[in-house]
Amino acid sequence: MDIISLEKIEKTYIQGKLEVKALRGIDLNIGTGEFTAICGPSGSGKTTLLNIIGCLDNPTSGKALVTGKDISTLNATQLSNLRLHRIGFVFQAYNLVPVLTAYENVDLVLSLQGRPKNERTERVIKVLKEVGLSDLASRRPAEMSGGQQQRVAVARALVAEPSLILADEPTANLDSQTGKSLLKLMRQLNEEHGVTFLFSTHDSMVMDFSRRIVRIVDGTVAEDYVKDSRGESIETTSINQQV
């Protein structure tokens, strides 16, 4: 079953008298366990799309199923719970609570879920180890590099074992070397845990790491293809060139 299923998603922002059509009918299905990059030029609608998938924003029209649920039928609390239990988020920057240590930032999600203390401890230690930050567990965000902070964010997104992790330009604030190792980590976690990753980027290096690439131009899917391990395009689902 597809973890994300979008049908004719449109999003129109209204700014005074101006209407901005950010998404103009997106059809997209993403299967469980995929590792997908959404790319496209600035202003093409990547963030808007991720926000809708992440239940942070409503589409103007169209149907969005996330983890099998039609998000337009859920109320604010249900959406919040869906995010808390099924979706992990990694933002571009400033992901973490500044007054909490790496450990506590990761623990926060489990704490919000109301998990028992011993289970939390075990999981947080495990996931920090997986992202290679066991030694920095007691550091606060300000005492860590950008790359380390993003790893903590990945750990936080992963710790509750969600079905889906959404990352909006997770490497944009990192140098290419650090970005690369973050992506490697995410790819590895994807393979080990089977958790679905969906992230946006306009970095070509990021695309090299992705199995599937969805290119968005002007609020529509312009290209959607899956690559083999050598990076060759092996399957092109929909090419909708309009530019």
Add this chain to the structure above:
Amino acid sequence: MLIFKIAARNIWRRKFRTIITMTAIGISFSMLLFFEQLHLGQHEMMANSGMRLSAGNIVIQGKGFNQNRELSSRVRNPDKHIEVLKKNFNSLHIIKRIFTSGNLTSPDGNIVVDTINGTEHAQEGKISDLKPKLIAGKWLSGNAGEIVIGAVAAKLLKVEIDSKVQLSMPDLGGNVVRTALRVRGIFKTGSTDTDRGYALVNIDEAAKLLNLGNAVSQIAIFTDLEKSTQVTHQIRKLIDDPSLEIMDWKDALPTLSQFMLVDKISMYVFLIIIFIIVAAGVLNSVLMSVMERTREFGVLKSIGMKPTSILNLIIIESALVGLLSIVFGFIVGQTISYIVYRYGIDPASLFGGESVEVAGVSMTEKIRTKITLWSVVWTSASVLLLTIISAIPPALRAARIIPVKAVREL
């Protein structure tokens, strides 16, 4: 809970701002606490000295006496009532008194004495403020022919201890009666009204002279100030006599209790001003801290934190600030209050002049604070509550942050 940890650390994120806020709340609270306790002390002192001279915590008087102060309004069977009181209460201090006014004459002078208190010398001596203020001679001994007068009266009459004076006054029937007395003691309170217009004689002598028989003007009852209203109600049930008026000191000394009410109201005005300062300070600093954390709250909401948790977080933060401020303010305020309790403030130095009279009560003693648990509890509880309430508008603002907007606004 992690939320407490976040809250506790957040308040130290902007150390300077938090310290400024806490100082403002703390100082305001300490002032509130100090002035409340000063008022308590001052009011108690005024009530006590007013009471001791002319009333008690509770008085039993002939109907209308409080208004007319006439001998005709009298308690006819005081001993019967006192017996009832003694049977039902075990720690009341009771004095029978006859109040009237008259003239004192000496070879060298003549004065009007507004209050002649014909009293039980021993009982009166136990509670009297005048006894410790005798500057010459002794307190009433109970023997016939004694009078204790004030220093101003003595000066005007040009008399000393053991000098003879003549007391004349109308008796129950309106006939003027006279008697010769010897000055046994002279007191000095510093209040001209009291030192001139107040004199004490023995009750038996007064009763005989005035043809009162067993009757007295007043049964003065002393108990705990706080309990007086309650005990008054109990006594009213026990002694149900329409010819009597039974009242607590607030009714017996209306000018004093009115003054105290006005004084209390001015205290509340002061309290409201302090509260506005605290509320504005808290509102401002919490709002600032919410605004600069917009993105953070956006992220927290994105990962599934509920609006109510964010609301709680902000409320806990300001409750913690409030609590710390109260601890700080308590140390400052209670220290000042204790010093004033210990050493007192001279009312004369406060208001100028030699003696100060407020609402007919001369304030001759030092004003001291009265430290009660309740004054600490209610002032700190109200300041804490206020800091929490003032944090609600900014907290709601934080709770309503829309994640997509917050995360976008970098």
